[in-house]
Amino acid sequence: MEIHSRQIIGTTDGPHLLITGGVHGDEFEPMAAIRRLMREVDPVQLRGRLTLVPVVNEAAFLRGARTAEDERDLARTCPGRPDGSVTEQTAHAISQLIRTADYFIDLHTGGTTMSVLPLTGYKLVPDEAVRETQRRMAHAFNLPLVWGTDYRLEGRTLSVARDAGVPAIYAEYLGRGLCDPAGIDAYVEGCLNVMAELDMLDRERPASRVERTVDDFRESAGHMQIRNPSPITGFFEPSVQLGGDVKAGEPLGTVTDILGDNVIPALSQESGTVIVLRTFSRVHAGDTLAVVLEDV
Numbered sequence: 001m002e003i004h005s006r007q008i009i010g011t012t013d014g015p016h017l018l019i020t021g022g023v024h025g026d027e028f029e030p031m032a033a034i035r036r037l038m039r040e041v042d043p044v045q046l047r048g049r050l051t052l053v054p055v056v057n058e059a060a061f062l063r064g065a066r067t068a069e070d071e072r073d074l075a076r077t078c079p080g081r082p083d084g085s086v087t088e089q090t091a092h093a094i095s096q097l098i099r100t101a102d103y104f105i106d107l108h109t110g111g112t113t114m115s116v117l118p119l120t121g122y123k124l125v126p127d128e129a130v131r132e133t134q135r136r137m138a139h140a141f142n143l144p145l146v147w148g149t150d151y152r153l154e155g156r157t158l159s160v161a162r163d164a165g166v167p168a169i170y171a172e173y174l175g176r177g178l179c180d181p182a183g184i185d186a187y188v189e190g191c192l193n194v195m196a197e198l199d200m201l202d203r204e205r206p207a208s209r210v211e212r213t214v215d216d217f218r219e220s221a222g223h224m225q226i227r228n229p230s231p232i233t234g235f236f237e238p239s240v241q242l243g244g245d246v247k248a249g250e251p252l253g254t255v256t257d258i259l260g261d262n263v264i265p266a267l268s269q270e271s272g273t274v275i276v277l278r279t280f281s282r283v284h285a286g287d288t289l290a291v292v293l294e295d296v
């Protein structure tokens with residue numbers, strides 16, 4: 001399995017930073033942002049080495065879907081196997097690349113079906129030096145929310161980085177199957193800000209746009225796909241907005257059957273801020289409708 005990448009090698013020594021997009025094939029701002037970094041990072045100004053992967057999961061991208069044809073989530077399959085299914089092979093290849101890096105940024109969005117409040121996340125790993133570096137990278141990336149979550153979650157690119165001791169962050173920026181120019185800008189800026197923070201570039205640091213920092217050490221914190229599952233397969237109509245507040249027991253919206261005879265309210269399991277909201281109306285029973293960020 002070959003993953004297409006480009007390297008920019010600086011004229012001065014420094015660390016090796018890996019930036020990836022398209023772990024999920026329907027997340028487009030990361031792909032565009034990484035291609036812009038290929039054009040805009042000047043090797044003369046760069047200290048160290050940059051490896052840029054716009055589309056990790058090419059099989060999924062070509063399907064226009066989150067996953068490749070085996071329908072395995074690449075972000076649950078790492079570190080994968082060299083002789084497995086297409087997603088297992090991709091997981092193996094990207095895991096090997098992650099282990100060669102000194103620092104790692106993995107860019108995502110909500111894909112075709114969800115929208116995510118712009119945020120930067122990292123694992124609250126026990127190693128304090130790695131955790132502090134990740135916290136610095138996440139703040140430097142400069143999106144409104146910085147979210148530290150359970151380090152024990154497996155199968156992610158960040159799980160591979162954790163096991164290899166590579167400081168790593170991920171980012172989310174809306175979704176809905178769009179490619180928002182503001183999201184591309186925010187991702188290019190975020191990566192350049194992190195490079196400046198790691199002393200790979202000289203760059204004036206912008207004023208902080210971080211509005212909220214949440215550290216959630218609870219087990220499975222950060223696992224978005226298990227929150228607020230749809231009660232039935234049907235048509236979801238939200239009654240909350242992304243970034244809005246909701247209380248536990250209040251409706252997130254309704255899920256309706258084909259003729260509308262059965263309209264089931266979907267009640268929030270938590271009190272807090274809606275940071276992920278389903279935007280694709282068809283939903284399968286058990287799929288996430290929303291993620292609510294609790295005050296912890």
Ligand SMILES: [Zn+2]
Binds near residue numbers: 023024027108
């Ligand atoms: Zn993703």
